[in-house]
Amino acid sequence: MMIMALLTIGDFSRMTHLSVKALRHYHDMGVLEPAVIDPFTGYRSYDTGQVPAAQVIRRLRDLNMPLDQIRAVLGAPDVDVRSQEIMAHLSRMERQLQQTQAAVAGLRALLAGPAARPAVEVRAIPAVTALAVRDTVTAADAPVWGLDAFGSLTAALSSAGLTAAGCPGALFPSEFFETERGELTLFLPVVPAVASAPAGRVQLMEVPAAEVAVMTHEGAADDIDRTYGALGTAVAERAIGVDGPIREYYLVSVVDTDDEREHRTEVCWPVFRTAA
């Protein structure tokens, strides 16, 4: 760890293409400490040996990695942890890229004009017994949470010796859309039976009956707001809406096929019990 040559912050800036302001910020945040700090003038001096670290920081910032994570990556004791954190970040970025592509496609579709909208059907859903997982989740985490929760449900299904009685569904409280965070419930209807109590985070619950307006969403979940808009509009214009959680039923989902175009989701909006 020999010091090879000390550099002013200006020289170091030129060598790394990091702005002086950014370097000072990285110092303040503990991401990249100068090799020497003059106790009288406060002048920072960097070492030529710090150039590679600065280049890594620049790349990670280009990839939008937060400074806290960069500090953790650079401070990781062994190389495995380090590359593991980087790979985790890259896969998060890949997911984000897919979302971007979906947004571009969705935008084109929107601007091309309103698509033919599937019909709205009013339906009475009876109460059912179901295995369920309930957690407080943010909108950003919801897809991953859902997949994980579904894994727990299928595991509990077999270990409790129960039989599925329909496709999985979820309950979304109003709060979830209004604040992008709320307590979600993923459930899997089962044939009622005397069974051993489900273990862990899976519980047996009664999904209440409901009168709902239903519209089927075809395709990837990124576009599902279009169906919400069309369904909500239909409900509002008929003035039949009531309070209560929105439901989704996953007729065909990622657990059935990787081709998102084949996915089918029923969106259910609560309406008056009196609606014919």
Added chain:
Amino acid sequence: MMIMALLTIGDFSRMTHLSVKALRHYHDMGVLEPAVIDPFTGYRSYDTGQVPAAQVIRRLRDLNMPLDQIRAVLGAPDVDVRSQEIMAHLSRMERQLQQTQAAVAGLRALLAGPAARPAVEVRAIPAVTALAVRDTVTAADAPVWGLDAFGSLTAALSSAGLTAAGCPGALFPSEFFETERGELTLFLPVVPAVASAPAGRVQLMEVPAAEVAVMTHEGAADDIDRTYGALGTAVAERAIGVDGPIREYYLVSVVDTDDEREHRTEVCWPVFRTAA
């Protein structure tokens, strides 16, 4: 433009998957005004007819379009201007995506360990006459500016009846790296001759002589900080650096080939005149 049904902010949030906080913010920013505002309570009411606009906003925000631009897009009088602005944004995003991919590749290369570094050569560059364009530019705008300036230079070359005497180069003041903004000079050496004065923003200048350390960067410009780091390190460790603008000479660049891997750029770092 008939009002079809009024919605509370909560209902509108559920229908568009925009958070209530976001909707209030869009109102404050003039991006999406509620159809009705109760003068006593301040309650906002939206119209079902506003759902499509909200969906477009959501897509554009997913694409990181700033609210100012979104307001402009939605307010655009004709569809041509609107789709033009969107296309411009998409191409900016595409450029950003390329940068992301370059950052991933660059990161892999950095973590794989230091590459074999090309040799540093100390060279005396004589003064030359050149056509030049000079502008104050930010680091983010520099590549586009450079391409545009080169176009002006070649146009001026033929209209002034001059002959090129070398490949194009650029001068970068220290300030440009330290603040990511500064006055850049792109120049094209010419055979001195009595010629008509160049027009517009192109001027005839004397590029001063300089003693420099030179390293050749092979490949895309996104990676050029690695060469700056290696060159700056070499200069610092020999303690031969002096003040002065850094130069780049574009031996093979985007004007010669679209294959970035073939690009070759000489980076020139000012050193003592006495260096042998």
Added chain:
DNA sequence: TTGCTCCTCACGTCACGTGAGGTGGC
């Protein structure tokens, strides 16, 4: 009357950028 929804400030977040105002070294 009790929840629930809605409202308006005021402040926080994140990674710096933008001055202001001042000092040190050649």
Added chain:
DNA sequence: TTGCTCCTCACGTCACGTGAGGTGGC
């Protein structure tokens, strides 16, 4: 001595999120 580089606050930016504290409608 004059520039130039460096320093430290303090505040701004952008698109909201996070409470605090309060009101209206069923």
